[in-house]
Amino acid sequence: MADTRMTMIVFLMSLIVFGPTIAYAQTMKPHHKNAGLECSDCHITKPFEEVLMDQCQSCHDIPEKKEDYHGAPDKHDSPHYGPELECDNCHAEHEESDNFCNSCHEFDFKVP
Ligand code: HEC
Ligand code: HEC
Ligand code: HEC
Ligand code: HEC
DSSP, X not given: OHHHHHHHHHHHHHHHHHXXXXXXXXXXXXXXXXXTOOHHHHOOSSSOOOOOHHHHHXXXXXXOOOTTSTTOOOTTSBTTTBTOSOGGGTOOSSSXXXXXXXXXOOOOOOOX
């Protein structure tokens, strides 16, 4: 009986201790996980907030245009936004990435 109660108490305490960690459990994209990135490489503030492009660009130059990419225009330097479009409009980290341009166009490119 005492054992059961002890188990219960330990369980409840672990919820208090680990609960917040579980709430923040997020999967990373394979290209970042395999490269050994940690949460703090992108999230320089706590609690975790949206990651701004400066942080991405601390590791990545804006990619060169791939001329042969299905004839699609340069999404990293478009006539509308130039190179100023926040990365996470397209590259999500914790969910499917999104082809932002296709809210208006029908370009055939897949965002990693
Ligand atoms: C490569 C950069 C990167 C890494 C590494 C990363 N994140 Fe994120 N995180 C983002 C971006 C970008 C967003 C904005 C939403 C999105 O695009 O998925 C975000 C959003 C979040 C949010 C939601 C914040 C909000 O208010 O929208 C949480 C919570 C979070 N990340 C937790 C984590 C945890 C925990 C880790 C480590 C396991 C982690 N992130 C690693 C880039 C990153
Ligand atoms: C701490 C350094 C670091 C930060 C910060 C970082 N990355 Fe990365 N990223 C890497 C590394 C390392 C790789 C794997 C090697 C490579 O492909 O360059 C990678 C890979 C990628 C890839 C896949 C490349 C491919 O060839 O498929 C994309 C897309 C990407 N990062 C976008 C982002 C975006 C968007 C952000 C900001 C939300 C970000 N990265 C933040 C280091 C970083
Ligand atoms: C409008 C959508 C869009 C935005 C915004 C965007 N990207 Fe991309 N990105 C793509 C697509 C699509 C690819 C796939 C390769 C291609 O089509 O050239 C890609 C590929 C990449 C790659 C892989 C390297 C390569 O040459 O393929 C990296 C790294 C990357 N993006 C980083 C960034 C960073 C950093 C930002 C913010 C400064 C950003 N991207 C903003 C759509 C976007
Ligand atoms: C809110 C709607 C919207 C979004 C989002 C959008 N566009 Fe456009 N775009 C337009 C409209 C409207 C035109 C002008 C009519 C046309 O030529 O289709 C245009 C024209 C263009 C043109 C041809 C005009 C020129 O000056 O060469 C290109 C290339 C283009 N967009 C690329 C992009 C890219 C790349 C993205 C994503 C980064 C994007 N667009 C996002 C609405 C949009």
